[in-house]
Amino acid sequence: DIQMTQSPSTLSASVGDRVTITCRASQSIDYWLAWYQQKPGKAPKLLIYKSTSLESGVPSRFSGSRSGTEFTLTIGSLQPDDFATYYCQQYHIYRTFGQGTKVEIK
């Protein structure tokens, strides 16, 4: 099984901050990684697919990068609507989610 280790579990930030969330795969998943945003009581929303591709309609302040088995989601300038929980997910071999990162107001 492929394990996804996401960090940090919680992140406190202010509006306008640059925020980075990291996800590490236990083995190679090539670029088959997605990032989702989830707000309380709602289904997750796809932000990034294939490690770096921005889903249609998602603001350009969201970006993804990859270095080997380490993946990063960056929010360039945090907006009030961005306070939420973020999950990474691999889909190289079946599907596995990371544990999630809650972005809260500092």
Added chain:
Amino acid sequence: QVQLQESGPGLVKPLQTLSLTCSVSGGSISSTDYYWSWIRQHPGKGLEWIGYIYYNGITYQDPSLRSRATISQDTSKNEIYLRLSSVTVADTAVYFCARDRQLGDAFGIWGPGTMVTVSS
């Protein structure tokens, strides 16, 4: 626009079988272009992928639930189903159905989810 809607009993007794339905509108589950998945989320916890079904009925369930989970479909009703046998309180969760944005890709479309509580 494709929409997914989960439905189910809300409350299930321990050791019974949980049965959920994902109704798909605006698109066909008979398309060769997508997998249709079930995912769950325990209260206050992260996301857990349960498994998927393809248009031809081929399924895959995560090993952690494979012995208890069955995914099926009815193409005439355009519905996907999840049956989870011998449930315990640990199966209390919000259950989502989701579709790939394209075959083998990330989950591009999700249903709103349905809460299932296992309790006597």
